Amino acid sequence: MAETYDFLFKFLVIGSAGTGKSCLLHQFIENKFKQDSNHTIGVEFGSRVVNVGGKTVKLQIWDTAGQERFRSVTRSYYRGAAGALLVYDITSRETYNSLAAWLTDARTLASPNIVVILCGNKKDLDPEREVTFLEASRFAQENELMFLETSALTGENVEEAFLKCARTILNKIDSAHLFSRTSPGWGPVPGPGRRSPSPVLAPEKLPRHLSPFPGLVGPG
Numbered sequence: 001m002a003e004t005y006d007f008l009f010k011f012l013v014i015g016s017a018g019t020g021k022s023c024l025l026h027q028f029i030e031n032k033f034k035q036d037s038n039h040t041i042g043v044e045f046g047s048r049v050v051n052v053g054g055k056t057v058k059l060q061i062w063d064t065a066g067q068e069r070f071r072s073v074t075r076s077y078y079r080g081a082a083g084a085l086l087v088y089d090i091t092s093r094e095t096y097n098s099l100a101a102w103l104t105d106a107r108t109l110a111s112p113n114i115v116v117i118l119c120g121n122k123k124d125l126d127p128e129r130e131v132t133f134l135e136a137s138r139f140a141q142e143n144e145l146m147f148l149e150t151s152a153l154t155g156e157n158v159e160e161a162f163l164k165c166a167r168t169i170l171n172k173i174d175s176a177h178l179f180s181r182t183s184p185g186w187g188p189v190p191g192p193g194r195r196s197p198s199p200v201l202a203p204e205k206l207p208r209h210l211s212p213f214p215g216l217v218g219p220g
């Protein structure tokens, strides 16, 4: 039977090498910890349909390589993403210090309106922590990010991180709808309805510069 959903969101998982991006994706898709995870070469892909506030949303997730040598390849996948998990490792200050650069990439290459959730991963390794919860929450607040500490190992907050991001995007769409009623011709998503996963290109119906989420796809 054809898979149906109300919305299709492109998500990115970004952050420095070894922070646990592939393991987070694996935990979210397979519900288990990915043993012996290797460095990602370029990008990997996963998808899952979730229910968010009564809406069916397909998350199309691109897990990018954190290693510098793949940066030019991974950057080419940012375009049109509606959401991102920005991941650092709570036991590595170096990965935390790189966050600003990753965020700049996301906002310039995907969209300035991309919804980003900061994930302090490896929460299970608390005794080895180098980054406090408080300083990371401050960074999140200053940069208008949501924030959670996660563990791809135990699964703690993994589902929540993806769902929180999707929920925020849906809320933004709702507000855009409200706005579009007073500003004819503006709005990212056309009217209600369900669709199967044929190429879904609602955003292309809008002039790109008017769409807050160029890569976000809604019911056609």
Ligand SMILES: Nc1nc2c(ncn2[C@@H]2O[C@H](COP(=O)(O)OP(=O)(O)OP(=O)(O)O)[C@@H](O)[C@H]2O)c(=O)[nH]1
Pocket: 015, 016, 017, 018, 019, 020, 021, 022, 023, 024, 034, 035, 036, 037, 038, 039, 040, 041, 064, 065, 066, 067, 121, 122, 123, 124, 125, 150, 151, 152, 153, 154
């Ligand atoms: N303890 C613990 N280890 C983790 C967790 N998540 C990932 N790891 C380990 O961290 C290492 C790197 O995980 P990956 O998921 O491959 O990291 P990545 O960010 O995808 O790395 P790149 O693909 O190089 O960008 C692996 O040895 C994992 O087993 C976690 O939540 N807790």
